[in-house]
Amino acid sequence: MSLDTLRDSIPDYARDLKLNLGSVLAAPGAPGLNEKQIWGVAVASAIASRNTEFASRIETLAAAHLDEAYLNAARAAAAIMGMNNIYYRFLHLVEDAEYAQMPARLRMNVIGNPGIDKLDFELVSLAVSAVNGCGMCIVAHEKQLRKHEVSREAIQSAVRIAAVIHAVAGVLEHASAARPEVAAVAA
Amino acid sequence: MLGIGQKFPNYSLTGVVSNDLEKAFQQFTQDSHPGKWRVLFFWPKDFTFVCPTEIAAFGKLEKEFKARDAQLLGVSIDSEYVHHAWRREKEELRNLPFPMLSDIKRELSTALGILDPEAGVSQRATFIVDPQGIVRFVYVTDLSVGRSPEEVIRVLDALQTDELCPCNWKKGEDTLKAA
Numbered sequence: 001m002s003l004d005t006l007r008d009s010i011p012d013y014a015r016d017l018k019l020n021l022g023s024v025l026a027a028p029g030a031p032g033l034n035e036k037q038i039w040g041v042a043v044a045s046a047i048a049s050r051n052t053e054f055a056s057r058i059e060t061l062a063a064a065h066l067d068e069a070y071l072n073a074a075r076a077a078a079a080i081m082g083m084n085n086i087y088y089r090f091l092h093l094v095e096d097a098e099y100a101q102m103p104a105r106l107r108m109n110v111i112g113n114p115g116i117d118k119l120d121f122e123l124v125s126l127a128v129s130a131v132n133g134c135g136m137c138i139v140a141h142e143k144q145l146r147k148h149e150v151s152r153e154a155i156q157s158a159v160r161i162a163a164v165i166h167a168v169a170g171v172l173e174h175a176s177a178a179r180p181e182v183a184a185v186a187a
Numbered sequence: 188m189l190g191i192g193q194k195f196p197n198y199s200l201t202g203v204v205s206n207d208l209e210k211a212f213q214q215f216t217q218d219s220h221p222g223k224w225r226v227l228f229f230w231p232k233d234f235t236f237v238c239p240t241e242i243a244a245f246g247k248l249e250k251e252f253k254a255r256d257a258q259l260l261g262v263s264i265d266s267e268y269v270h271h272a273w274r275r276e277k278e279e280l281r282n283l284p285f286p287m288l289s290d291i292k293r294e295l296s297t298a299l300g301i302l303d304p305e306a307g308v309s310q311r312a313t314f315i316v317d318p319q320g321i322v323r324f325v326y327v328t329d330l331s332v333g334r335s336p337e338e339v340i341r342v343l344d345a346l347q348t349d350e351l352c353p354c355n356w357k358k359g360e361d362t363l364k365a366a
Binding site (some may be wrong): 141 | 348349354355356357
C-alpha cells in the first residue's frame with residue numbers, strides 16, 4: 001500500500017492533515033532530516049500514538065526506507081520513551097525534589113546502545129516525548145541534539161512529523177470506529 | 188581475594204557444552220564473549236550433593252541472564268572429562284544451557300584467591316564481570332552453603348540500571364551521565 005492510499009483513507013474533514021502527511025514525510029517537507037530520520041521519527045511517533053493499524057501501515061511504508069536495525073531502533077525508542085516519559089514526567093511535575101534523588105531502578109540500557117547512531121535515536125526519542133507530552137523530556141532531548149549541532153530546522157521537522165502522525169492516528173481511529181466501511185475500504 | 192573494581196584475570200579453560208563426546212569440549216577465554224557481561228560461579232567438586240541443585244538452578248535462569256546480555260560460566264577444578272561424566276550422569280545437568288569450565292590447573296581459582304587452603308578446591312564463589320572485564324560483584328559462601336541465582340540476577344539488574352536518559356536531566360546539568 002502506498003502513502004497515497006493511506007492518505008486517501010483520511011476523511012475529508014481532516015483534509016489539512018491529509019495534505020500535511022504527504023508533505024512532512026517527503027524530504028522537501030522535512031528540511032534538515034534525511035530519509036532514515038524522517039521514517040524513523042514517523043514509525044516511533046505512530047507507535048506512540050497508539051493506533052495499531054495505522055502504526056503497522058507506517059511501519060510497512062517505512063520498511064522501504066529503513067533497514068531492520070533502524071526500524072527496530074525506532075520501535076525501541078517508542079517503547080523505552082513510553083516508560084521514561086511517564087516516569088520522568090512524574091519527577092518533573094511532582095514538586096518534591098526528593099523523588100529525583102531516588103534511583104529510578106528501571107532498565108533503559110537500549111538508550112546506551114540503540115543499534116543506530118545515538119543522535120538519530122535522540123531525535124526519535126524527542127519526537128516520542130512530544131507525542132507523550134513530557135515537557136522536561138522534550139527540553140532535555142532538545143538540549144542534547146542542539147549540543148551536538150543538530151539544527152533547529154531538523155528538530156522542528158521531526159516534531160512536525162510527530163504532530164501530524166499523532167493527529168492522523170487519532171482521526172483514522174475515529175473514522176474506522178465510527179464507520180466500519182471506511183476501515184474496510186482503507187484496508 | 189579479588190575485589191570490586193579489579194580486572195578479572197585472563198584464562199583459557201576447556202569447557203563442556205554438550206553430552207555428545209564429539210562436540211562436548213570447547214575452549215573458553217576472557218575474550219570468548221565480547222560485549223557481554225560474564226557471571227562466573229565456582230563450586231568445590233563435581234558429584235557432590237549441594238552442587239547439582241545449585242547449578243541446575245542457574246541453568247533454569249539462563250534465559251534471564253541471556254536477556255541481560257550476560258553469559259553464565261560454571262567452573263570447578265575437576266577435569267573436563269569429570270564435568271562431562273557428571274553432566275551425562277545427573278538428570279538435572281543433562282540439558283545445562285551454559286558451559287562447565289575446568290580449572291584443572293587451579294590457576295584461575297588461585298588468581299582469584301578462592302582456592303580453599305584446607306580443601307584445595309575452589310570455594311563457592313560467584314563473580315559478575317562487566318563487558319570491560321572488571322569485577323563488579325563478588326559473592327562467596329562457605330563450602331557447605333548453596334547460593335541463590337535470583338540474588339545474582341537482582342545484583343546484575345542493579346548494576347545494569349543506569350539512568351541513561353537525558354529525561355533525567357536536572358536544571359543546571361546538561362550532559363548525559365554515561366557515554
